[in-house]
Amino acid sequence: MAREIRDITIIGAGPAGLFAQFYAGMRGATAQIVDALSEPGGQLTALYPEKYIFDVGGFPKILAKDLVRSLVEQAAQFGQPVHCNQRVIALEEADGIFTLVTETDRFPTRAIVVAAGIGAFAPRRLPQPVAEQWYGRGIHDRVSDPAAFAGQHVVIIGGGDSAFDWAHQLRGRAASVALIHRSDRYRAHAATVAEVHAAAAAGETLLHPFHELHDVIAEDGRIVALDLKDIKAKSTRRIRADVVLPMLGFVSDIGALADWGLQVENDEIVVNSQMETGRAGVYAAGDINTYPGKLKLIATGFGEAATAVNQAVHHIYPEKKVNPGHSSNLAIFGQKDD
Template sequence: MDIFDITIIGAGPAGMFAAFYAGMRNAKTKLIDSLPQLGGQLATLYPEKYIYDIPGFPKIKAGDLVQNLEKQLTTFNHQYCLEETVLHIEEQEDYLEITTDKTTHYSKAVILALGNGSFQPRKLALPDAERFEGYGLDYFVTDLMKYAGRKVAIAGGGDSAIDWALMLEPIASEVYLIHRRPEFRAHEHSVSKLKDSSVNVLTPYVIEAIEGEHKVTGLSLQQVKGEDTVSLNVDALIVNYGFSSTLNI
């Protein structure tokens, strides 16, 4: 039986940095994550998005931050178990027994760095939205250049929606930001930048229908508590309604 000193469950930024410190303590360390790569939400959901609230970095792309963390970890010879989900942990006399969907691990200590657990985007509540997924409708942005020269609508009122709108402004031919409330809940500074940008802000509107036979070609919007309707000619829709997650250990 191979018993590790520390097993970290969750290889997001918290788990990765915990692994770095475990290495500094010469601990025999293992990282387990259900995703196929390190980096948690940053690598999976928004690798191309800038982050502005990391100490020492005025701005850094999420994917670059993960790469830096990976580089930092190369100092140590840790073991990585990816695409493996931890199902439960049981205390034995001298160690902990960690059962995953693949095998059993043994460790003197366990660090839970699960973030929000396994996460799913909140989807657009339209009956036929699913058929447009991958055909103009996206819930994750993994490659900004995919939107180069296109007319892009972004739905949402939080930081992600505004960050994407501002990042796409110089890349897309036209950017629309649709939000159901008149005010945004993003950081005030981002909202000020939005006001100074060329992004077309449509509030308070909701998406009533996606138009298009095989891919998104337009959107029908309905004013909230109003009569106005808008028909938008766009070829991409990014929905940023947040995420729901489950902690399942």
């Protein structure tokens, strides 16, 4: 699909990328984000949506998912797109225009802000080889439509926030919900763990600590049950299953970014104080970059995103100042532009 050339394309919809998107709009630049995940928020959405953050300016405490919601709202006020499910796998450059290439699309752009955090996330897959052939045919590591599981026997594997959130949310919709975990120590939010324990005590959810997948039982090409192994007693038991949801966290990989002629050290892109990478028109902000004194924090990423975008705007339009002035004076917000 031929897309419009945007001024700035941001790789990554984590906090640094979302703030960069806002900032680009504020500077009057056209922008877009491409992210490998199915929803914005980066590590906050993928790893700790239910945790409080205490060290972001202006919020004595805020849930990670609420900070993401505010960042998305702030970025969205200029109507610039966020393209999810788009993992950047290559960078091309011709006639002064970059093109970021994903598996399904191409995004032409005049400048790039790499805000790729710790790299592109992919759901961690079940280690048992027997599971592999059932991915997409009964085993799903992403839930896009919970209504699809109505009346089904659902087995969730994992002990973190996603596993517990889905155990909680599917109870009452699915015919049954079972939660399998290798231990009885759970990483999920304490309140959700307590809710699922209460549901288990009431017989509404099946909780199987110290168990792991042993075998997939199928009839007529569809999953009908799982054999679970009790890793303490070494025994096996069979439970009904139509759908299996492995919620085992994510693995990340900076992948193609390492091959773009940037200076990469320990999976981090070296930048100077202007967030320049050494390749003209390519900037980096947030956890992906490094420089002397670097702090990997959300607050730091915001500042770096602003610096990167202001430099990118000046690079594309040299007549525009690097320094934007104060937002409280900007005409774009309906204020007097002085």
